[in-house]
Amino acid sequence: MDTTLRDGEQTTGVSFKEGEKLSVVKVLLEDVRVDRIEIASARVSEGEFKGAQRVLRWAEEKGHLDKVEILGFVDDKISLQWIADAGGKVVNLLCKGSLKHVTGQLRKTPEQHLADIKKVIANATEMGIRVNVYLEDWSNGMRSSKEYVHFMISNLSKEKVDRIMLPDTLGILDPDETYDFCREMTETYPGVKFDFHAHNDYDLAIANVFHAIKAGIRCVHTTVNGLGERAGNAPLSSVIATIKDHLKMKTNVNETQLNKVSKLVESFSGIRIPTNKPLVGEFVFTQCSGIHADGDNKNNLYFNDLLPERFGRIRQYALGKTSGKANIKKNLEDLGIELDAESLKKVTQRIIELGDKKETVTSDELPYIVADVMENDLIEQKIRVVNYSVTHTMGLRPVANISLEIEGKLYEEISDGDGQYDAFVKALRKVYKRLGKSFPKLVDYVVTIPPGGKTDALVETVITWKNKREFKTKGLDPDQNSAAIKATIRMLNIIENEFKPGLLDKILNSIT
Structure with missing residues (x-):
């Protein structure tokens, strides 16, 4: 659930x-x-x-x-x-799962609370609404007031209740406790359908879900990306993979769609997925070490059961100071470029130098790096910013005035926008509309500023674009708008050169 x-x-x-x-x-x-x-x-x-x-x-x-x-x-x-007015047919009734909550929050006896619950269940039955019961703070109840927990479950199991849900409301359990407490429930009440609801306060939610299922629980609660109160809940993607790979059990879930829903919820929630979050993080199927890429080249030596294709992802090989020749070679192969040993060594050294400066290198930038290292100018800067002005006056909309040189011709446009960069992009779009060119969609925009609070620190802006494919470009500058504009111009040149006839062949012929 x-x-x-x-x-x-x-x-x-x-x-x-x-x-x-x-x-x-x-x-x-x-x-x-x-x-x-x-x-x-x-x-x-x-x-x-x-x-x-x-x-x-x-x-x-x-x-x-x-x-x-x-x-x-x-x-x-x-x-x-x-619920009835909204059109619902199922209520998850929030009841108290520990004596402390009943007496401390409700100021009632267990018998009084049970009587109130029974009344709601009777009303729900009369209204045609099915009932599941949450025993809030059940984990604390099992630790400090087991007699109360058994009093509640033994009575509720006789009522018209579909499922009894066992929440670790404050995320206090460890895997051993989870197993023991859940096992006590499933063995004592074999006819009851139990759910287990984990919280991640100690970063043990997945481990606790694993042990709850081992103890006989057959429904667990999840959230996409592990969203939830405080440290969150058990992440849907991790739960599904754990059930399949470690418990060797089946679910109805379609694994290939987990990344899709993860990105959707990231977009709507505004909560970014950590890049190293299992299964759905940006870099979890990216090998950084050159040794790993070498092993994969030879016999997939660094693969495990979490194959990216299972989750609608692909395996990638990062470009940076630890990537080594094997990583770079794999990325070049994807682009259709094959270098001799000496050329590959030079390109590797350049990427290591960029990595030492903490600059991000994307596979889309590889042809530029190859061309630069091999001292040829096959990749033309077909689009160049001659000059631009972006202004923001309090109380007025930001305005951008741009002058572009495209294949030797000058184009000027002016536009306002919701921000200075937005105004710049809108002016660009006007130019592209005049030329009948399509402009890619901006999918994501990430600004990275080093910690420390220095006002003159370099800003790295990484923008994700989508036309026929999705790709990233970056810009580096002390000014955030300038960094974004650099990333944007890099994107336009990548697109202009992407379909240039024989480009990769020319690079290949000139350096091998």
Whole structure:
């Protein structure tokens, strides 16, 4: 059960709009094919209600209504009516899983709390709403008030409850405790369907999910990219890979779509995926060491079961000071360039020098580096900025005035924009429109400034573009706008030269 749109939305600063929720739901249910999703909390806001209503309308049309769940509270009929009005058919009822929460927060006895829960269950049955029960703070309950936990489960198991969900609400468990506590549940109540809900406060969420399943739990909760309160929840992608590779069990999830939903949620949430995050991070299928590339060349010696193709990814070989000749050779082969040993040595040395300066080298820039090292000018700078002016006056929209030289001809344009760089790009687009040229889509924009707070520090701007393929360019300058403009001009020249007839053959013939 994926709870990105409910528990994941409790990540600080994350709030999904109506359309965003629906987009994520469509991918999770129809492309990724998770079994169930939790999309909202009842009574939160008008926006939450409209978002849930829109999702539930779509789910009913597509036959997925029974897979969509909403968190509700022990409040007689208030949450149930909210869910019913939105079109929902399943409530995940938030109850107390530890004696401390019952007495300290509700100021009630276990018997009083149980009576309140039974009343809500009866109301839900009458309204045609199915009930699952969250035992909030269950992990603390198992540590300090087991008698209370068993009192609740033994009574709830006699009610009209589909599933009892066991949350490690504060992320306190270790794998041994998880196994022991979950095993106690599955052995004591063999007829009950249990879910396990992990939090990642000690970075043990995946390990705890692994041990919960070993203990007999057959449904676990996840979020895309591990979003969630505090340190987050168990990441969907890691859970799926762990179940398949380590537990040798099957799920209904389509692995090839995990990267797709990960990028979608990254975009909507504004929470960037760490580059080294397992399975979905930008660099997790990138080999940096030249030794690794050499081993892969010879017999895939550095492959494991996590083949990138499983997750809609590809293996790459980084270019930097540790990459070595094998990495560089693989990237050149992908471009159709073959160098002799001496030329390869020179190119490798240049890339190492750039790496020492902490400059990023992309495979798209390799032909430029080859041309530069081999002292030829086959890759033309067909587009050149003659000059530009970008201004920002308080209270007025930023304006850019540009002069470009394209294949020897000058073109000038002016445009305003939402920012100085936006104005520059809009002016560029005007030039390209005049020439009947297509302008690629800007997919991502990352600015890196070294820590330390120096106002004159070099800024590296890396921009991801997409035309017929996706590629990156970078610019380096003390001024952020200038760095972005350099990256943009580099992009335009890459595109201009990309389809130049015989370019790679000319490079090859001139240096081998």
